[in-house]
Amino acid sequence: MSTQSQMVMVYSDKGQSVATDVRRFIAHLDLLLTFVQRDLKVKYKQTLLGITWALIQPFMLVVVFSVFFGRFVGVPSEGLPYAVFVYAGLLPWNYFSNVVGNATNSIVQNYAIVTKVAFPREILPLFQILSGGVEFLIAAAMFAALLMYYHISVSWTALFIVPLLLVQIVLMASIGLVLAALNAYYRDVRHAVPFALQVWMFSSPVIYSTRSIPDWLQPLYLVVNPMAVIVDGYRQVILRKAMPDLEMLGLLTLMVAALFVVCYWFFKRVERNMADVI
Amino acid sequence: MQIQLEHVSKGYRLKSKAKKIREVPADLLAALRLASHRESRDFWALRDVTFNVSSGESLGIVGHNGAGKSTILRLIGGITYPSKGVVKVRGRVGALIEIGAGMHPDLTGRENIHLFGAMLGLSREEVRRRFDAIVDFSEVEKFLDQPLKWYSSGMKVRLGFAVAAFLHPDVLLIDEVLAVGDIRFQQKCVNRIQSLHQGGTTIVFVSHALRHVGYVCQRALWLADGRIIIDGPSAEVIRQYSAAAEQEFAERARVASEKSTILVRNVALTDARGQRRYEFAPGEDLVVGISYAMQDKAPDIEVFLKIVDGMNRALIVARSGALARSRIPAGEGVARCVFPSLPLGPGNYHVWGRVVRVRDDHDEVPWQPMAVFAVPFPDTMDRSWKDILPSEMPLLTLKARWSLDGAERPSDLAETSTLEFRTSRVGDPDPRA
Numbered sequence: 001m002s003t004q005s006q007m008v009m010v011y012s013d014k015g016q017s018v019a020t021d022v023r024r025f026i027a028h029l030d031l032l033l034t035f036v037q038r039d040l041k042v043k044y045k046q047t048l049l050g051i052t053w054a055l056i057q058p059f060m061l062v063v064v065f066s067v068f069f070g071r072f073v074g075v076p077s078e079g080l081p082y083a084v085f086v087y088a089g090l091l092p093w094n095y096f097s098n099v100v101g102n103a104t105n106s107i108v109q110n111y112a113i114v115t116k117v118a119f120p121r122e123i124l125p126l127f128q129i130l131s132g133g134v135e136f137l138i139a140a141a142m143f144a145a146l147l148m149y150y151h152i153s154v155s156w157t158a159l160f161i162v163p164l165l166l167v168q169i170v171l172m173a174s175i176g177l178v179l180a181a182l183n184a185y186y187r188d189v190r191h192a193v194p195f196a197l198q199v200w201m202f203s204s205p206v207i208y209s210t211r212s213i214p215d216w217l218q219p220l221y222l223v224v225n226p227m228a229v230i231v232d233g234y235r236q237v238i239l240r241k242a243m244p245d246l247e248m249l250g251l252l253t254l255m256v257a258a259l260f261v262v263c264y265w266f267f268k269r270v271e272r273n274m275a276d277v278i
Numbered sequence: 279m280q281i282q283l284e285h286v287s288k289g290y291r292l293k294s295k296a297k298k299i300r301e302v303p304a305d306l307l308a309a310l311r312l313a314s315h316r317e318s319r320d321f322w323a324l325r326d327v328t329f330n331v332s333s334g335e336s337l338g339i340v341g342h343n344g345a346g347k348s349t350i351l352r353l354i355g356g357i358t359y360p361s362k363g364v365v366k367v368r369g370r371v372g373a374l375i376e377i378g379a380g381m382h383p384d385l386t387g388r389e390n391i392h393l394f395g396a397m398l399g400l401s402r403e404e405v406r407r408r409f410d411a412i413v414d415f416s417e418v419e420k421f422l423d424q425p426l427k428w429y430s431s432g433m434k435v436r437l438g439f440a441v442a443a444f445l446h447p448d449v450l451l452i453d454e455v456l457a458v459g460d461i462r463f464q465q466k467c468v469n470r471i472q473s474l475h476q477g478g479t480t481i482v483f484v485s486h487a488l489r490h491v492g493y494v495c496q497r498a499l500w501l502a503d504g505r506i507i508i509d510g511p512s513a514e515v516i517r518q519y520s521a522a523a524e525q526e527f528a529e530r531a532r533v534a535s536e537k538s539t540i541l542v543r544n545v546a547l548t549d550a551r552g553q554r555r556y557e558f559a560p561g562e563d564l565v566v567g568i569s570y571a572m573q574d575k576a577p578d579i580e581v582f583l584k585i586v587d588g589m590n591r592a593l594i595v596a597r598s599g600a601l602a603r604s605r606i607p608a609g610e611g612v613a614r615c616v617f618p619s620l621p622l623g624p625g626n627y628h629v630w631g632r633v634v635r636v637r638d639d640h641d642e643v644p645w646q647p648m649a650v651f652a653v654p655f656p657d658t659m660d661r662s663w664k665d666i667l668p669s670e671m672p673l674l675t676l677k678a679r680w681s682l683d684g685a686e687r688p689s690d691l692a693e694t695s696t697l698e699f700r701t702s703r704v705g706d707p708d709p710r711a
Binding site (some may be wrong): 007009010011012013028030031034038041042045051113114115116117118185191228272273275276 | 356358359361364365366369370373382385389392394397403
């Protein structure tokens with residue numbers, strides 16, 4: 001018998017402590033990895049192209065955007081080839097949009113196991129970060145290839161992607177948890193999210209540059225929209241070869257950390273009745 | 279104390295009315311338990327339930343559908359939380375509440391074993407260690423690398439149960455999953471559950487198959503309408519529950535037979551010695567006794583009986599011909615039918631019958647369910663039989679005689695039944711008697 005033998009679970013109309021929740025989650029890490037594996041395997045089974053679909057998507061998106069926004073409309077791209085410019089924005093944005101979109105429906109979609117097996121439900125929205133992460137890495141590899149194609153060199157500031165990525169992950173986790181929980185109760189959420197993400201994308205400097213935003217709006221813009229900071233941050237460290245605004249980054253980190261705590265608490269509270277409601 | 283339920287109640291709000299937007303804030307606050315809902319639960323699945331289960335005990339839960347049995351399992355398993363009261367569980371819990379939860383049709387059997395194992399809380403290493411035993415138990419070796427969607431439903435059940443069967447949890451919860459699968463597999467599952475129990479696992483077993491409950495569990499609860507009616511030794515609880523069920527049965531039979539002028543009072547299955555029995559070994563005599571009452575005194579009746587198997591196939595149909603009773607004028611009596619050396623193989627059987635007056639139009643009198651009995655699967659079976667038998671148990675058994683050409687002496691004539699049986703439980707008096 002494992003050490004788990006001595007663990008006593010208490011289920012009452014009062015909640016459990018956060019420490020218990022975190023411990024349970026860690027005990028189920030294996031399950032999380034299993035879900036990621038299952039997801040990746042199933043997504044590309046019985047397809048002809050398999051994992052190359054993960055490459056085709058960003059590629060096609062860049063081509064389409066370059067033609068329509070770069071050529072036809074002529075969106076200013078800070079002196080860089082539009083394809084590179086837009087890709088630097090799409091890279092973090094697609095990761096964000098995929099994870100949040102999948103996370104929203106993750107609980108409802110797995111209704112069968114949520115109502116039959118006990119496990120920490122937050123695994124369902126959270127594992128999307130890992131499976132989406134695989135696709136992110138593939139897209140990032142393509143981005144590197146694109147940079148090479150255009151003979152654009154990269155400086156050490158590109159290393160700042162790591163903290164940006166980490167902040168984004170915590171942000172995605174928070175939003176994913178809340179949406180997944182809400183969607184279990186109100187299915188409207190799932191229908192509203194794709195639309196909201198579209199609006200959000202246009203509200204972030206993915207397709208256009210922050211320089212296109214009127215000066216008086218800029219500070220507000222970056223404070224209210226964390227993804228704007230991240231997307232612009234990618235451009236800052238890779239394309240403009242400059243350090244990110246550390247003050248802004250620090251503030252964002254704190255904000256996102258606090259958000260995560262609140263969202264996790266929300267999820268765990270609501271989780272109790274999920275099996276009864278979905 | 280492995281499991282403890284104290285004053286547990288569980289209520290649901292029926293989602294009949296569509297939710298309105300203005301109710302959302304209140305709903306959310308209640309869900310977050312920052313504000314409490316007024317006690318507007320529509321339906322209470324459990325009401326003030328209290329019981330404990332000690333380590334290594336096996337508890338059965340019986341009751342009608344909707345009595346709250348599955349809800350108790352879900353509470354112990356941590357799938358849902360009580361509305362009132364506390365549930366405490368120690369150790370690792372394995373729940374067989376649905377076979378194959380989480381299994382994906384596009385993945386192969388092998389991949390699904392790992393997936394389902396992970397769902398039940400096993401690490402990859404543990405699944406790997408038990409892999410061969412699981413495949414052996416489920417008998418799906420040939421299809422292991424085929425996608426699950428190509429498996430028959432029987433194979434899926436076997437695979438799911440096999441993974442859960444090798445869990446070695448501290449607590450095992452089983453909910454009706456043995457209702458699927460053929461009888462041989464059911465028995466295999468029951469045996470496996472028994473051996474887990476002997477290994478120290480605490481078992482909570484919900485089932486309608488009272489025979490299984492009696493076999494596996496020392497103690498049982500009878501649950502009705504969310505409340506515990508009795509909590510005691512399983513034989514006693516099963517007896518009382520069956521007696522109540524039989525009452526209902528008899529009520530229904532009484533109502534059904536009110537259409538005819540003959541009232542069936544009671545039906546009893548006994549052995550040749552007159553002892554009421556619930557299980558019969560193959561080759562034993564089965565005696566069906568039907569007590570009836572008639573309004574008028576015309577005594578000529580005819581009784582029809584049919585023995586039907588689990589798939590509603592009529593195996594034996596018997597008719598009595600006109601039975602005349604001229605001596606006693608009162609319109610009551612007992613019609614008895616002896617089936618000598620019943621040649622039935624292991625399974626669950628139903629006895630249907632009807633009692634008609636010889637002069638009546640037979641078509642107007644419907645068949646009524648009268649009794650159930652079982653021929654148990656052998657506890658132990660000769661190894662040599664195991665290789666020969668197909669996956670279904672035979673319907674019939676007979677005493678067959680064997681000889682070789684040129685056999686002279688009687689001792690050369692071997693007489694064996696077509697299925698050797700050694701069953702310990704048969705011959706036990708009917709616990710309901």
